[in-house]
Amino acid sequence: MILKLAYKNILGNGWRSLINVIILSIVLTGMIWMQGLYDGWGRIARRQMIAWQFGSGHYEQVNYDKYDSFTLDKSNAALSPEMEKQVADGKAVPILYSAGVIYPQGRMTPVVIKGIPTQQSILAIPTEYLKIADKSAPVIPVIIGKQMAKSTRLSEGDQFTMRWKDIYGVFNAYDVVIAKVMNTPVPTTDVAQVWMDYDKLNEVKALNNSATLIVLKDKPVNSDLGSDWRYLSTDDSMAGTDAMISAKRVGGYVIFTLLLFLAMVAIFDTQILSIFKRRKEIGTLIALGLTKRQIIRLFTLEGTLYMLLGTVFTGIFGMPLFLYFGIKGYSMPVDVSSYNIAGMSDSIKCYYSPIMIISTFLIVMLVTVFASWLPTARIARMKATDALLGKV
């Protein structure tokens, strides 16, 4: 009965109900869309990082510190026979890092030189361009990314000098040619990175089948590879990106918390106005045999019904928006390729998980119920005889 009464009252409230429902619907749509955007971004970033950099997990040489370039030249260890077999079976790909400097058109640019086997298929880097047909040729083919090409003003076919130190501290230099400028969405495989053949880098560094990273195709059954290596899962590798997305998400939350607050003010206001306007009705309902608690429940339910109707509106009017951004994706309004943030180079396809939708709905629902219930304290204080006379 209370439900029927609440439903009737909402219909009877006319345009005021409609405005509340529309505001709630906008808030709900915005919150779901925003979270879908961040979740979609996280998924794309993860997918791209797996495809271009980390695979399904990787081993890192224990001396390697990604925040300290001075560790690069001592961050290598020889592959164990077990790991060599995995590489041969196509289940792992070793990558050797070296600090280096390039001199394009006479300018000096510090880089990280990365050696990767040309026949690998685990990472999306087009390593087939790194094949050296003539081992005695004086020019080594290398790959750089689009951002790197832009910042150094280099393009395919350009030659320049690249210098590095071998493990004995002896400087060495070669001329290299850009065999391919790759379009990678992962900045850490692009910016200040030069990719070359793994064997050649080992050779010129006076190393033998040594690597800094061993990227895996599948998650390892046993992640212990001895004291030279530490294992990092995809989650470990994604921690930085995830933290950045979370920080961005918090910024989004602030905006939608404000919107939610405005929606709640609208509901609170409607409830206060409704209680004031309907005090005679409240008195009549008490006279007919409703308890104050039932009337409080009625008013709270009315507020909650706004939320449910808002959800229906969101389903009807928000769905095309959700589908559009889920299928077509959201393109950043400005060129963000130079921001060097994973997952942002392509349009971001929103991802709406059921858990996210349900949790967003529940949060808005709880806040709505609270905002609907809060003004009903006036009803509890109301005297039936005063209410019948239209007094508060």
Place this chain on the structure above:
Amino acid sequence: MSKILIETKHMTKYYPTGEGKFTALQDINLSFEKGEFAGLVGPSGSGKTTLLNIIGSLDTQSEGEVIVLGKEVSTLSARQSAALRSKHIGFIFQTYNLLPVYNVYENVELPLLLLKMSTEERKKAVMEALEWVGLTDKLKSRPNQLSGGQGQRVSIARAMVKKPQIVLADEPTANLDTENSLHILDTMLKINRETGTTFVFSTHDQKVVNYLNRVITLVDGKKAKDDLKVSV
């Protein structure tokens, strides 16, 4: 054998004011039997509505006893008090107090929803109540589409639909013209005679007084007269 439905014993009602208290009703001793068509008359501020509200358990006395259907109303919990009203007491108000978002049928049906009756039972009772007041052709009308007289008749149907033992009518004709007032009074008298429902009015309308079989006069919160009339 007469059956007393309402009884007040040395009942006093006062309201605290800034300096002391204002006494609205003082030492009221009354009883109403089943089937009475009685009225509380008196000038404004004499305590008529206050007495009706206390009898209807919408308010409580400050001193004395008020026993309605064997229950001392001031000792009832909010739930028991609501149950007493929903099952046994019908209210008719001066301004009808119909719910504006409901149509006539739904307004009359409302008390039955509280009693958790089945749809069929509700339908039968609502139609019967609307037949009493002659409004079966206005089922779908909203309160704002009704005349004053029609609105009050819906209010009577709403009060009567659950077949209460007591109907409390607070100035039911105050907003009506003579023709409608007489029509309303005829309807209520007919219901009183057919069902034996006890009607207690508060009024200062002479037309109503003419219909009553008992007139209790209140002056300044005190019972001044209690006249029993033979017949209307």
